[in-house]
Amino acid sequence: MRVDAVQARRVLVDGAFVPATVLVRDGRVAALEPFAHDAAGLVLRVPDTACVLPGNVDTHVHVNEPGRTEWEGFVTATAAAAFGGATTLVDMPLNSVPPTTTPEHLAVKRAAARDELMVDVGFWGGAVPDNRGRLAPLWEEGVFGFKCFLAPSGVDEFPPLDPAQFRAALAEVAAFDGLMLVHAEDAAALASAPAPPSRAYADFLLSRPDGAEVEAVRRVVDGARETGARVHVLHLSSARALDVLAAARAEGLRVTVETCPHYLCFDAGGIPDAAPQFKCCPPIRDAGNREALWDALRAGVVDAVVSDHSPASPLEKLRGDGDLQQAWGGISGLQVSLAAVAHEAARRDVPLADVSRWMSRNTADLVGLGRKGRIEVGADADLVVYDTAEEVRVEAARLAHRHPLSAYDGLSLAGRVTRTLVRGDAVDPARPDHTWGRMLRRAGPSGDAGRNAGETGAA
Structure with missing residues (x-):
């Protein structure tokens, strides 16, 4: 259903909620008119209890297709995204087979995604030992940047970079002004931590200590300083790394940082033992750590909140019968990320406008999608109706992602996404096989990080 206008008393424009009528033409915002504007065509009139937000851009999602589609695939992942208010995803390069580490593997990934997307999807490339010196061709093929690990990733086909390889990869990416994403946990620190078989969450937490993150973040910052590369710290869990990151920002280094809803919503004290749905790496830490991450978001030390949706089959997630060292580490939260973070933000008097910005x-x-993530003339008409008057109880079995396992199961959240528009098309939950989405590629010449980089286009 193509919508010609959206009319609401609260539309998020330039960081403030204003009454407005959003006119849509050819998939983009054509004009922002007063609320009383007499719009022609099909008009979506939003209840006064709801507001209109720009669609979320979730830049950290593991779709896993092809190769591990039994864990998650494009159909189920993009449906979960649409129903949760994310209108754009950027897919991580690992857990699929083959991983997205060569132009040929990227072509396999794009072929798997064709005609399966309910929202727009772009792709990260991977930096691994075997493709050193050969990252530029992937960049030219339109990936938005490169992900690497400093410790084992959990899958053999995506090995980590050692310190010398990491430094070389940063220099390579800096040469064409690409972006390096880093899973920042130090391999040596992890290897020296106790990791006995255990069903106790406290034991799992000890196996992924704060020091592993802090040491790795220092290496990332040092690498950015030495090479001039743009670097992005993925899924920051430990607040003890915040001082290092704040100093790097003050120094003018090109370092950005994300955290995730599960680090903002949960704390170690509330996680039961033998509950692998809460296992992720780096781990969910204590309540004081959680509040420090909220403070860092408000202070601008942490830039963004992304789902790190990383599902697996029940066979993998429940492996070990509650032994948290054996279970697959990853949290399924794509569909509830916006509602969960907005709920926790409201409890802390954090404005919804801030949540939407993050x-x-x-x-x-971060990825140069200048027509995404905002409601302004010329932007893609990716719009979300979010009703704060509707309370929802999360039921994992009713979520759209492939398997009914989620840390958010049973939570009651004050607020719900009631409508999602992808470039002006209203997503219909009754038609999960319909394809509203497109594949995205980084546009513009190599090294272009400006407003027009990565605009919408068929891959």
């Missing part, structure tokens, strides 16, 4: 505009800007 999850839409800031993530869009």
